[in-house]
Amino acid sequence: MALEHAILVSLAERSASGYDLARRFDASIGHFWKASHQQIYKVLGRMETAGWVTPDVVAQDGRPDKKVYVVTAAGRDELAAWTSRPSTVEPTRSELAVKLRALPFGDTAAITDDVRARRRAHEQQLAYYLESAARFYPRPDDVTADELGGWLVLRGGILAEQTGIAWCDEILQRLVPEADDADR
Amino acid sequence: MALEHAILVSLAERSASGYDLARRFDASIGHFWKASHQQIYKVLGRMETAGWVTPDVVAQDGRPDKKVYVVTAAGRDELAAWTSRPSTVEPTRSELAVKLRALPFGDTAAITDDVRARRRAHEQQLAYYLESAARFYPRPDDVTADELGGWLVLRGGILAEQTGIAWCDEILQRLVPEADDADR
DNA sequence: CGAGCCGCTGCAACCGGTTGCATATCGGGG
DNA sequence: CCCCGATATGCAACCGGTTGCAGCGGCTCG
DSSP: OOHHHHHHHHHHHSOBOHHHHHHHHHHSGGGTBOOOHHHHHHHHHHHHHHTSEEEEEEOOTTSOOEEEEEEOHHHHHHHHHHHHSOOOOOOOBOHHHHHHHTGGGSOHHHHHHHHHHHHHHHHHHHHHHHHHHHHHOSSGGGOOHHHHHHHHHHHHHHHHHHHHHHHHHHHHHHHSTTOOGGGO | OOHHHHHHHHHHHSOBOHHHHHHHHHHSGGGTBOOOHHHHHHHHHHHHHHTSEEEEEEOOTTSOOEEEEEEOHHHHHHHHHHHHSOOOOOOOBOHHHHHHHTGGGSOHHHHHHHHHHHHHHHHHHHHHHHHHHHHHOSSGGGOOHHHHHHHHHHHHHHHHHHHHHHHHHHHHHHHSTTOOGGGO
16 A cells, blocks of 8 residues: 555655666665566556656657656645555564474474575675665765655664674574584 | 465464464464464465365364364475475565655654654564563573574564664654653 | 354455566667 | 667566455353
């Protein structure tokens, strides 16, 4: 129920085509709300019908035409109204948690490898976030009102990845107690 | 693709009816993998067809009959095989993150209230987890092999809730800088 | 005595999202 | 020369999950 609003936010920041949005979702907002390009096109269609956005067909030479979507007044109203509605806490879904409960019935070595892989993934993501933070918000205390949201979202990502790593470390300490940190 | 395995784990720990499973999901595993009773019944049907579980109809007096599902050998094989397959990292979905990006287009006061509500929810969940930890794992260093998974999952929950609270606090510090902690 | 909840199972409709495929043009590399 | 990748949009089938509803016996509370 919220992809509409994620797209609305993204378009409110800057008008874009479905293709642009898909790439933007790959790069920034998408870290906190994934969407495939098919889904984006589908939702854009619905949003156009609802009158939240209007397409602006732009001809390009050497490239296919594109439909640049612009947020309408009704779209901005909806966006503001949405921010005023309380959000529902999204249910956590951790396949790793289920796997941990499956320890007595499965392959401990394989699960350990899985935890290591997850730890690496968390570390990569954390590195990416930290780099983004350094690049876009070099002085966090001085962020403008417009930047504040992006900064806070990034902080959330950083905290979450750090926690993910910490959890993996706790798990690995129990599953391979003899290993030192370098081994993990 | 993993509710099957969550149910398999739960049934491997102890055979149960669909109704029992639904309540169990409300209480423990469900904190990390939600499922409604309708979904559970549907999946149990599929699992029975696949031969992973077999129903054992138990007549009860004063209550409707119940179908107690028991994991078959094939079910245990599948469970073990699943633990050996690498897990896919579930995409994060944070409506709050989207809302933070919507700050320039929305109602800051309403968003602030939302963050406060989330903080309370995280605190409640944390309190619940801490209580569970104290009750079921009073001596974490002495957990048995069978208990280890449950303990580690609980640790993950505790870490996640603490992080959620920390994030909310960072956000509130920026949104209501003049407020002290008691006010939040 | 009736209302309403608890235990217990299930169907049907819908809906958001994924997977796979189609199409068209342009430029670059094997 | 042909294939591939980038740009750009979109349909169709499927699938997991939610919402809403239904049935039925027994218990308790007013």
